Amino acid sequence: MKIEHINPAGLLKPKGYTHVITVEGGKTAYIAGQGAYDTNWNLVGEGDHYAQGKQSFTNLIMALEGIGATLESVVKCTIYVVSLNADTLAAVTKGMADAAGKRIPPTASTMVGVERLAFDGMLVEIDAVVVV
Template sequence: MAIVSLRHLDPEGLHPLPGVLSHAVVAEKAGLVYLSGQVAWNAAGELVGEGDHGKQAEQIVRNIDTALAAVGTDRSRVVKETIYIAGYRPEVVDPIFAALRTGTTTPPPAQTLIGVVSLYSPLFLVEIDIVAAL
């Protein structure tokens, strides 16, 4: 049985949470990177877009772009995205999708959208985790 080599990364530009999570885990032999759920905080750990699903999604996309660039890939190589929306209402989906699709012309990846009561903190309205090809 082959041993899978994993590389754990906390790219510069993302708020570090040592001992809690790795922002990206690369499975080299599988050719995949798994991103932890990204929320709308900047590199200093400050919430961006309080009360605004669309603004939070824009920050999350910046975080996703940072993490993917650190491993040599980008959103055009996203295989699967899972979107968690606190206090889900249909009208909040369009700004989230707009943020996710900005800057990429590839077809949308496989996706799961889940409405939840709350996320890590009640101030976070959106969390997105990603699986991408290297």
Template sequence: MPSQIDYLNPSNAPPAQGLYSHATRVSGGSLLFVAGQLAVGTNGDVVGKGDFEAQFHQVFKNLAVVLQGIGGDFRSVVKFTTYLVHSQDIDRFMALRAALFPGLFPNRLYPPNTLLIVDRLVKEDFLLEVEAVVGSG
């Protein structure tokens, strides 16, 4: 039984950094899969080269844009997967997330997150990437 698969690219999201769409919706299902978001500005340039905090904020800004573009928000997130390039950034990531998440998740219920350390991302200037699974309808 084939499903209808819709690939979604909200018009105000930054350009993809490879051959992928920002999100996928499977008709008849209730989950959307949001591609890993990077520190990319609307012009396609890397934001915050060498600055983990600037990249963190840009990644979550981009996630917000994509979530809004597909009719959701952070409260729709079922699960995050986070990729860091340097294990030394784990504590900084946790601190930035602890400061940001209470505003994104007012009920203080946070989705699961898998944290991985990888050799590099699609461009060497990127320090982190965050993808999401989102519930719809």
């Protein structure tokens, strides 16, 4: 499998993401939205964007590991954030980085500010498309 990251001339230089990704070979997997829940459906970090970003990304990493994938296998990621602003963006991305324990590989990603998520108290949800 070959994953190529492309940032075409004329577009702004991305910070932490890639404008275009092409994939040759491999199998595509779709990871459902991961919220900040533990295995007993307890919400982790109620009211805390950092804690929920960290737990949601930890859950995404566990989902990836469950199919033998890594963060390098992610080709598209969407991050939904309640009350998105500069402060919550910084908190969520720091939580994600801390969960990864390393620099997160760039992917074709989108962060979307939303009014609410599926369950009360959820502030962050992350889904992904992966090639393995």
